[in-house]
Amino acid sequence: MKLMLTATLGAAFLFAAASLSPVAAAGKDVFEAKGCGGCHYTEGPAREKTIDDQLAKKGPELWYAGSKFQKDWLGKWLADPKPIRPMKFNSLTEENPGDHPKLAAGDAAPVADFLMSLTSAEVVAGEVKPKNNPKGRLIFSKNMPCSGCHQYAGRKNEIAGGRSGPSLAEAGVRLNPDWILAYLRKPKLFKPVKMMPVFVGLLSDKDMLNVARYVAAFKPKKKK
Numbered sequence: 001m002k003l004m005l006t007a008t009l010g011a012a013f014l015f016a017a018a019s020l021s022p023v024a025a026a027g028k029d030v031f032e033a034k035g036c037g038g039c040h041y042t043e044g045p046a047r048e049k050t051i052d053d054q055l056a057k058k059g060p061e062l063w064y065a066g067s068k069f070q071k072d073w074l075g076k077w078l079a080d081p082k083p084i085r086p087m088k089f090n091s092l093t094e095e096n097p098g099d100h101p102k103l104a105a106g107d108a109a110p111v112a113d114f115l116m117s118l119t120s121a122e123v124v125a126g127e128v129k130p131k132n133n134p135k136g137r138l139i140f141s142k143n144m145p146c147s148g149c150h151q152y153a154g155r156k157n158e159i160a161g162g163r164s165g166p167s168l169a170e171a172g173v174r175l176n177p178d179w180i181l182a183y184l185r186k187p188k189l190f191k192p193v194k195m196m197p198v199f200v201g202l203l204s205d206k207d208m209l210n211v212a213r214y215v216a217a218f219k220p221k222k223k224k
């Protein structure tokens with residue numbers, strides 16, 4: 001019985017490894033060679049149960065990167081990373097030093113491919129259609145304290161909002177809309193120890209959908 005289980009797991013592992021496209025496999029090699037795994041988990045969620053596990057890495061978990069990010073944004077960001085969090089990751093007092101390792105363009109594309117292959121089955125595709133809806137705006141800016149912790153583009157396209165959470169000003173090009181909803185539904189699965197309040201029980205599923213659609217419609221400020 002035990003043997004059979006091992007054999008099955010082995011087969012599942014082989015299958016997963018074999019299912020990486022050649023480009024993604026090349027990206028995985030770059031990811032390992034550049035030491036990205038020293039700061040980022042690419043396996044989860046079982047490995048991230050404890051606070052110690054989580055704090056052992058200096059960067060956010062990437063095991064669901066393919067469900068969280070938009071591929072175009074990811075490839076560009078890896079080649080030219082700009083701060084996403086105003087504050088340093090896991091800190092409320094230190095500014096983000098903005099010193100993320102940069103990849104050559106030729107490496108960024110395959111690494112983006114590799115990261116896009118890391119997905120979570122908890123993210124249901126096609127549920128969230130981005131839309132600047134008044135209900136979502138009301139929740140984000142008034143009924144719930146979202147804007148107190150997250151930056152967004154204000155009426156005159158200026159950056160408004162709080163600085164303790166990741167900036168959402170470019171959420172519409174950075175994040176997969178369906179992941180935003182999945183995260184609101186199951187915050188602990190994706191970010192087990194982060195300081196974002198849990199809205200399960202405070203927001204109905206319908207209102208989570210409304211605010212997810214609203215955030216997913218955020219676009220970067222117009223600039224050159």
Ligand code: HEC
Binds near residue numbers: 036038060103
């Ligand atoms: C010294 C630690 C460190 C190393 C090494 C590192 N990162 Fe990061 N990474 C971070 C931190 C900290 C952030 C958060 C940056 C921010 O919010 O601006 C981050 C953010 C990211 C993000 C966005 C994740 C999110 O949820 O916002 C991606 C994608 C990423 N890193 C990929 C990589 C890749 C690929 C490499 C290897 C070339 C790498 N990182 C190397 C620390 C690191």
Ligand code: HEC
Binds near residue numbers: 140145166194
């Ligand atoms: C008390 C501050 C706080 C409030 C209030 C708050 N958040 Fe957050 N939020 C955070 C923190 C902290 C994180 C995770 C930080 C990290 O990964 O570095 C986060 C993460 C997120 C993310 C994922 C961003 C990313 O790039 O990983 C989204 C989307 C988000 N919040 C939306 C919301 C919405 C919508 C609301 C209101 C319903 C809200 N937040 C309220 C602090 C807050």
